[in-house]
Amino acid sequence: MSDHSRSGTSTPLNPTALLGFSGASSYDSYRPSYNPIAFSHLLSQLNLAGRKNARILEIAAGTGKFTKLLSEREEEFVILATEPHGDMIKVLREKELRGVYVREGTAYEIPCEEGWAEGIVAAQAFHWFADTTSLHSFLSPLIPGGSLGFIWNVEDYNQTRTFSTATDWEGKLRDLNWEYTRDSVPRYKDEKWREVFDSDVAKEKWGPLGERLVREKVYLNEEGLWRRLGTLSNIANLSEGEKTEMKAKFDEIIRNATDAVRNEKGELEVHSTCHVAWTRKK
Numbered sequence: 001m002s003d004h005s006r007s008g009t010s011t012p013l014n015p016t017a018l019l020g021f022s023g024a025s026s027y028d029s030y031r032p033s034y035n036p037i038a039f040s041h042l043l044s045q046l047n048l049a050g051r052k053n054a055r056i057l058e059i060a061a062g063t064g065k066f067t068k069l070l071s072e073r074e075e076e077f078v079i080l081a082t083e084p085h086g087d088m089i090k091v092l093r094e095k096e097l098r099g100v101y102v103r104e105g106t107a108y109e110i111p112c113e114e115g116w117a118e119g120i121v122a123a124q125a126f127h128w129f130a131d132t133t134s135l136h137s138f139l140s141p142l143i144p145g146g147s148l149g150f151i152w153n154v155e156d157y158n159q160t161r162t163f164s165t166a167t168d169w170e171g172k173l174r175d176l177n178w179e180y181t182r183d184s185v186p187r188y189k190d191e192k193w194r195e196v197f198d199s200d201v202a203k204e205k206w207g208p209l210g211e212r213l214v215r216e217k218v219y220l221n222e223e224g225l226w227r228r229l230g231t232l233s234n235i236a237n238l239s240e241g242e243k244t245e246m247k248a249k250f251d252e253i254i255r256n257a258t259d260a261v262r263n264e265k266g267e268l269e270v271h272s273t274c275h276v277a278w279t280r281k282k
Helices: 015-020 024-030 036-045 065-071 086-094 132-137 168-179 192-198 200-205 222-229 240-255
Strands: 055-059 078-083 100-104 117-123 142-155 210-220 268-280
Touching (some): 065 078, 192 200
Parallel strands (some): 117 142
Antiparallel strands (some): 142 268
16 A cells, blocks of 8 residues: 555645634544444445455545444454544544554545555545545546445434424524525535536446435433534634524523423433445446
8 A cells, every 4th residue: 555646636625624623622522423224234335344354445534433433343444544634633543443544635635546445435524525526536546346435424403404303493403503504615414415426427437326314313411412513614613703692592492492302311312314325436
């Protein structure tokens, strides 16, 4: 595995991501892990489940939330985890995960040899680089017939404008989240990431897109929920005044959440979807 082999063309890191993800330790602490059913299903669809020492290239590995799950598998995967953000890389390297090699790189400039990877994965990230340039960049490091997969955790409060949330209060929180989405950077919730699969590159070089949605719920206290919201780039990038303003509205929604369900600890039941998608190199 050469340290200098790169695929694709250089594209700068999105400045919103650069600022919004500067709090890497908060991201690592408050972002959730991935649903085990969805995770296992994705590995099966990528033809990686049960393959001893299969080589996996992870794009935008972040702090290693998904990387850790891969490294703990009995297959003992060999994982090349790439990430452009220095703070994220630091947190990821400190974990010293089994079988994981960490390198700086992007979806457009991939530090990986041609034909090395049996599968490529991107967790909570593909929407940032869902374009024809990245789809073309993924071709070189991937073996013929190799697979490409994506996974997202999407809480109801971070869904599309038209999504039917499990509760009324989560719908109001979703609307508040949209109110404070004041830029035009790509996000999962705008669903624009799908458009690239209608492109000529996708149709000529990649197979059809498969998908599965797995619903789940977690329990969080108000502070934990607010901190998780704060890891979203659109909120992380707000001014302190805007965050204070939003927090007051957040508190009002929680205070008036008559349909909220709480556990014995008084924690709120928060609903989410784990979305997995996959395709294969032709």
